[in-house]
Amino acid sequence: MTAPVPAAALRMGTTAGRGTLLAAVLASGMVFLDSTVVNVALPRLGQDLGANVADLQWTINGYLLMLAAFVLLGGALGDRFGRRRIFLIGVVWFTAASVLCGLAQDTGWLIGARFLQGAGGALLTPGSLSVLQSSFHPDDRGRAIGAWAGLSGVSTALGPFIGGWLIDALSWRWIFFLNLPIAVLVLLAALRWVPEGRDRARRRFDVAGALLGALALAGVTYALIDAPARGFDSAEVLIAAAVGVLAAVAFVLLERRRGDAAMLPTGLFSSRLFSVLNLFTVVVYAALGGFTFFFAVYLQNVVEWSAFRTGIALLPMTLLLLVGSARAGALSGRIGPRLPLAVGPVIAAVGLLLLRGVGPGASYWRDVLPGVLLFGIGLTLVVAPLTASVLAAVQDRFSGVASGFNNAASRAGGLLAVAALPLLVGLSGAGYEQKADLTDAYRAALAWCAGLLLAGAVLALVLVHRPPREAPPSQPCHSLPAATPPR
Structure with a gap:
């Protein structure tokens, strides 16, 4: 060696x-x-x-x-x-x-x-x-x-x-x-x-695993994005979906066969806590990615705010994350991650439901800020406890690959949300330029995102327990592009 x-x-x-x-x-x-x-x-x-x-x-x-x-x-x-x-x-x-x-x-x-x-x-x-x-x-x-x-x-x-x-x-x-x-x-x-x-x-070189993972994500994403235009029964959509699913299966089989030499050792998922936390990550970051995608477009095309005003609309959320994440991590260290990971998504979901009511002529202070603050508080309760729990759920020698996979899980959550939500809410073609179409899609999308957050809360409440060893509150595994005003 x-x-x-x-x-x-x-x-x-x-x-x-x-x-x-x-x-x-x-x-x-x-x-x-x-x-x-x-x-x-x-x-x-x-x-x-x-x-x-x-x-x-x-x-x-x-x-x-x-x-x-x-x-x-x-x-x-x-x-x-x-x-x-x-x-x-x-x-x-x-x-x-x-x-x-x-x-x-x-x-x-x-x-x-x-x-x-x-x-x-x-x-x-x-x-x-x-x-x-x-x-x-x-x-x-x-x-x-x-x-x-x-x-x-x-x-x-x-x-x-x-x-x-x-x-x-x-x-x-x-x-x-x-x-x-x-x-x-x-x-x-x-x-x-x-x-x-x-x-x-320290880490193995697994090109085949990386390519299969990319193909799995690309196939599913292509199918979701192209389904509204081509139809669910079109050959292109069906082939893309099939390729994505088969690549995902091949990825799991390949990583399992390679054991510790794999890019993602499947033995990590023998820890139920690690598996649950990454599923929680996908769900919560899907809500985050879907919200930020729709919110930025809606504020400009329906509420008729400038790009500058839109850009700073969610600034309080970012500041809450910067100031409060260390405190949330310390709280999780004292009481365990279960309560912050269950309460945080509920608070964030309430914020999104408030933001559904934003419309033309909206006041930032009255109509936008309360929802943004609640969403930011909820997200702040989640990010640092989630990171510390992911790292504590695996052996120290796997901390790098665990944090990397959790990073990838957060990206995948946002990716799938941006691909699937327009399909679910019926937004396609040039609909984002039509105020009535975009308003209906925006309100439906935020309802879906709130539902995802509530599902994450239930997941945490039922399946997340204190890790067997403590991990120090640390910077989130995931860089948070989508967790900030547009991700």
Whole structure:
């Protein structure tokens, strides 16, 4: 077995330590910022490029699909070939794809570029955190990761504010071009200060597993998005659904056969708590992804708010997450995760039901803010306890793959919601531009999302119990693009 390649033991107070932290924070900030503002840009880019509902769905889901399918593989590549190397490749790849997104002349071009951008994010996202984990001295590692979490959260909060202004003042294209100067700073800092490190023994290289996982998600997503236009009985929809299901079955059989050499060791699911928590993650993040997709479009096309005003509408939710997640994690450590994971979704569901009543001429303070606050409080009660419980449900040696899978589960939840909800509420074609059609779809979608949250609450109340060992309250496994004002 090859010994790990040692990385420099960086300290927080040194120039190299600060430079490494800067590179990781800015790189993560690019991904988080881009995720939070794309939903806000959907109405403008839809008008500019002549997009239909399916095009808007793929603009979001092409990105989410690649992140969900390949984030585990991205981490494994870093372990095998060098964390800094893969991190740098991810930065360049993500930035080049961002420029392609900004230059898009039609929806096919934009969707293809978003697929590429998601692939770059899958290399970049695990790399930014693993660089800190492997580079800093153990005494400073917690501080470095905490600083990364806080500063990345600030970039997430600023994303809608900056993005909304860019969309109104310049064009939706600038939310993608903004990544270029940030990437230059990341590359300069990483080349100057970030040490290289790898650990071939930590994670295995499972390309077949990653491809089967991607094919499973892609097949099901394609079937859901294309069913309204082609019909449920069309050959294309049936073939896509069949391919997705068969790929999912093949993925499970392959990972089971490979055992501990698999990208996702199926032995992890012998822990009932781990299985339940990931199902809970899919359900809750499906509600979150569906809500943010509809809310941003509805506020602009029906309530007639600007992109800037839409971008900051959910800012209190982001601030609650930043300020309250550590406290929610500490509470979960004292009383166990069951109560926060059961109560949080109920509070969030009440917030969504209040937001169903938002309409033309709505007042932010009277009609929007109360629902946003309740939704944010509920989400804050969920995120940190969920992360700590997922990590506590598995052995320490599987903490990396467990957090990576939970990250993928959150992305998959949002992906499936954006694919399925328009179908469920009857929104297709250019319906998002028709106020009456969009209003009916929006209210039905929020009812579905509230139902998903309540289902998650029941799941937690019945099946979630205190883990056999405590995990420290930590930064969420999932980066939260969709958990912030547009994800």
